[in-house]
Amino acid sequence: MKSCCSVSRGSIENEVQVDTIENKLSSFSKKDMVLIQGGEFMMGTNDTEGFPADGEGPIRKVKINSFYIDKYAVTNEQFMQFVKETNYITEAEQFGWSFVFHLFCSKETLKNNPQRVAAVPWWVAVKGAFWKHPEGPGSSIEDLLNHPVIHISWNDAKAFCKWSGKRLPSEAEWEYAARGGLEQKKYPWGDELIVNGKHQCNIWQGEFPIKNTKRDGYIGTCPVDAFHPNGYGLYNVAGNVWEWCEDWFSPDYHKSESIENPTGPTKGTNKSLRGGSYLCHKSYCNRYRVAARSSNTPDSSTGNMGFRCVADI
Template sequence: MSAIAYRLMGSADPKAPVVTLSDGVAAPKGMAWIPGGEFMMGSDHKLAQRNERPAHMVRVRGFWMDQTHVTNDQFAQFVQETGYLTTAERKPDWETIRVQLPPGIPRPPDSALVPGAMVFVGTDHPVNLNDASQWWQFVPAASWRHPQGPKSDIEGKGDYPVVQISFEDAQAYASWIGKRLPTEAEWEFAARGGLNQATYAWGDQLMPEGKPRANYWDVRKQLFPVAGNDQANSARIKVGTTPVRSFPQNGYGLYDMTGNAWQWIADWYRADYFVIQHQQSGKSVIDNPQGPTDSFDPSDRTAPIDAPKRVIRGGSFLCNEDYCISYRPSARRAQDPYSGMSHVGFRLVKD
């Protein structure tokens, strides 16, 4: 293995992981070696949601992982060399949309099927948090180039995570660069950074020494979802992604494994997947799980329970103590693989 290894500064634990970064020979630069091993996947912590339970033993093999989200600059290079158009930049296909909707929904007129994506628009006053449609909106012409809509852009944000990326877009980029999306097991093992069953990717305290360790919504400063965005040009607080590497790396040398932007995972989403794994394995260790073969999401009342969905992990700048405490390594969520959102990006791995 051709790499550069070091131990994190300030680590007093002789058993702490050694950060191993590629020098461009064993793997592309910008990747960290994740040594693999056994760990307790999922969580039975009081903050854990039902789909994170029960915690169960898993073994993963070693792999390389991008230290950061794929950035706007990196994705722009891919688009420049291939001419690729993301799903948000294409006219939507009704047959693809239909599978995510309740049966019987009539087909909209062609004039309504326009390129665009979902954008966090916030509200101007406190609202009931049971209805996310109050702060999310489909915005025509929103895309990775214009994350908040046509009046926004990514100028000066080359080192920000690329967002408004669908699962299909992430797969296309991965194929071009010779990498792949991580499995759920690989992602969680890497996110924990050697801290088995810690509540957060950096330990058990949300704000060690009073300092945030990730980009998430601080409800002490602003009530969720009261916020402005670039498109609205509001006087309300602006929220969004931050440059990669803005917060300390974890034990494996990875940045922003939680917070900033959700990350696409290779696995199909099943809400009961951890229960199934636990029942099938008994007390044995599950070796290198590759995820379920289908989708199951009974919590989404706007779509059939078996609508095709992929896993996203890590939470985003919108996660907060009042609504979405998903800036935890065990947190998981379902996502329509054909749609982009202004808080969903990705990072890749390599065998």
């Protein structure tokens, strides 16, 4: 995948064995969740701006059962509470490092962390970077409690879901909810990226990956309730952070899969991601479109990957 937004932990060798951690279940709360009524929708896109190799198309009719979904991505404050109650240690902490975008690294950090991925050199493997210290040692989330938690692997997201009594959405559920009741529109709000001169989401402006003009107001993550919600009341389903889904990723499995509550293949190497992030830019990775897809290995973490939860009725 040609993507500014997806880089895998396997790109850099690491011999750490990630242990399975048991987590406490708490009661399921509907606070800040939206009930999505089941129905049919046209999933995917044949848009020429899309990436056929990602499996965005063809457009197909899909049926979805009713479910609840979080209005917002999981925040630093929520994840902090989870860690406080469970003593959970994320995979970024266990491995001892995570990927940080180069513009967020000081000269000293860059000097002390020389490892890069050749294909995407703007990602720096920073020792000591994890959700609580998103740019490495010395950084803090003190002023970012209402921002989405980042440096979260798929396995970490699953642990949080287990604790909260929720689960991760299927790709089909995610797209159904993200479309907000609109049919085959490019974005959750319509077909125009900027509406009446106003930015609708947190993505990159300027020259990627060198200069972000911050015209939408943000250079990194934004608060989870920033910008306007879609028609179902969901915030930031385009841009801000990539959101993990339950499905194993496949570029073609959906072409033969059932149209009723599809859940993807039964096995794979990468898990699906949806929604794009603050690093997406039309010149390189316009995956902030609602039908766009990406993926990563379940143990990978970066400074632009988070998640939101769903729950069964």
